Amino acid sequence: MITYSIQTLAPSRTPETTLATEKTWYTPEEKLNVYLDIWQNKKTVVQYAQELGISVERIARWEQQAAAFIGKLLHGQEQLKEKQNQLQQQLAGTQSALDKKSAHLDWLKTTLAANTSRKERSHWVDYHCRDLPLNVQTDLLKLNRSSLYYKSAAVQKKQ
Template sequence: MSKKRTKYTSAFKTKLVLELLQNESTLAQIASKHNILPQNLANWKKTFLANAEIAMEPSKAVKEYKEALIKSQKQNERLTTLVGKVTVEKEWLSKKLVSLGSSNLKQLVDLKPSLLSVNHQCQLLGVNRSGLYYKSSVNHTKQTIKKHITKVFEQIPIYGEKSSSTIT
C-alpha cells in the first residue's frame, strides 16, 4: 500500500520556517528532525518570504482585495443591467414579430453563413426550419382551370359560383 499524503497546517509550516530563519540549524537538519522533505521546507520558506510584506502591511492587502471586489461588483452590475435590457428588447421584438405573417417571418431568416445559425434564427423567430426549404409545386392544369373560370365569370357575372364551376 502506498503512503497517504500528509497535509501540514499553516501554523506548523510557519513554526518550521521561523526556526529555519533563526539560523540555529540548517535546512536539512530541520527537515530530518521533523521527517519532511527539504524541498518542501525550502518552498515554504520561499512562500513565507514572498508574503512577508502582507504580514507587515495587512491594510495594503485588504485595500487591494476590496478594490478588486468593488471593481468586480461594478462590472457585475453593468452586465446584469445589460442582460436585463437585452431580455426586454428580445421579448418586445418577439411580440412584434408575431404580428407579421409566417411568410414574412421566413423571409427574415438569413440562409447565408452569419453570426447566428439558421437553426437559431428560426428558433428566435418562431418558425419551423423545415418550412424554410419547402417550395410548393405549381399544378399547371389547376391554374389554367382557375384562369378559365375567372374569365367566364368576368364575361358573364350573373353566373354564380356553382354555374361557373359547371361550365368547365
C-alpha cells in the same frame, strides 16, 4: 591583515583571534514564530536572544521584517477586496444590461410575430450568414426551422 568575525562583524587583527563560529540560519517560519511569541508577550526579546544565542538586534530585524511582511499581506488583502467589490459592481451592471436587452429582444420577437406574416418573415432569413446561424435566425423571427425547407408541390389537375 584585517579580518572580520562572523559573529560580531568587528574587525580583528589576526586570524588567530577570530572566533570560528558559523552563523546559524533560521527559516522564515521560525522567525515568524519568534515574532508572534514576542508580540503575544509569551517571551521577551532578551529571553529569546539568550535562548537562541543570538543578538537582540538580530531579533529586532526579524520583527521589522515580519511587520513589513504582515503589512504587505494586509495591504494586498485590502486591494483584493477593493478589486472584488469593483468586479461585483461590474457584474451587477452587466446583469442589469443583459436583463434589459433580453426584455427588448422578447418584445421585438412578439411584436414582429404579431405584425408580420410568416411568409414575410421567412424572406428575411439569410441562409449564407455565418455570424447568425439558421436556428438563431428562426428563433428570432418566430419561425419553425423545418418550414423553411418545405417546398410546396405543384398541384396537378385531374382529368
